[in-house]
Amino acid sequence: MTGGYRELAATLRDAIVRGEYPAGSTLPKQDELAKLHGVNVKTVRNAVSLLAAEGLVTPVRRRGTVVRDRPPMRRLSTDRYAKSKWKYGDVVAFIADREASGQEWKRTDQTQTVATAEADAEVAEAFGLGIGAPVHERARLVRDSAGKPTHTLTSYYLPGDVEGTPLVDPTPGPAGRGGGFAVLTRQGLEPDAITETFHSRMPTPEEIAVLELPAGEPVMVLHRTTVTRDGRVVEFARGVHAASRFAWSYTFRIPE
Incomplete structure (x- = not known):
């Protein structure tokens, strides 16, 4: 040639x-x-x-x-958040993705670090707070069954919504039966609608280290805002996904 x-x-x-x-x-x-x-x-x-x-x-x-091995994790669309999974069962979103992909999982595949933090511009805008206002931060690193990192997810809550709940417990894995959405539901703050926005970019040096990314691989960044039926924001989350380790799958009815 x-x-x-x-x-x-x-x-x-x-x-x-x-x-x-x-x-x-x-x-x-x-x-x-x-x-x-x-x-x-x-x-x-x-x-x-x-x-x-x-x-x-x-x-x-x-x-x-x-x-490189390229078996992308199938990330479900709305089905990964179905109430049948977390309200009436014990399957949180990352476990739903694993099951849909035919991959093994254990609850401790998700680490957890909790802290009180100051709201940055994105968090403040989501909750209608001033920049620097105190929020509860719950950061997770998720690994596959082989121990390879797939993504990070950091959720933010108003402190009064989660004080004394499993969402402030640093034990690895989901926050009790049904995970964080079930905890919010027990607090009278049942999630009803979610807005997700994705964009891609090149990773920061810290993200390269945490996700063990090879040279040149981009990341997919998720912003997720969760609200109750009356429109009250109960969670704002940011996720960073190794782009080659996921395939996003969406099924929806076409609007009239």
Whole structure:
């Protein structure tokens, strides 16, 4: 083959998708790829860099260029929040995603750190507070069954809504039976509607470390606002997801 690095990247990408280079395998050395495809090593290097930026491969020291495992977690749409799961059962959102993806889980796959914090601009706007007002912060890191981080989720609450409840308990796992939504319901603050907004960006150095991200992988950022039937905000949450570890699936009726 002759051509530029984008053409070579396309050829290698197709080979990966076909399973010629399965997940966990190592691509041939760069000089071997250059000889095989009739290009120079610089072209190979640029093609591999492009595939790495796409999240298909990752360079591993002393091993080479490894094809990444890409079994995306299926993240359900509204079904992950169904009241049948948490109000009448004990399945919180991250567990619903695991079950929908056919993946094993245990409650302690979710860590938990709780603290009193000062509302930043986004949190303050969500609750209608002044910047710096005290809020309760509940931060979670979720790992898959193999121990690999998949995402973080940090929820904010008005302190008076959650004082003395399991939402201030740092024990790993969901906040008791049914998780946080069930706790809010027992407080007379039953969640009724959720607004979720997603956007993508490149991760911060801290996020790269926490989520163990390879070079070039972006993150998907979630903002979630949960309100009661009368429109009272009871939770504002921010999630940061490793982009290649999730597939978002939405099913809804088309509005008239």
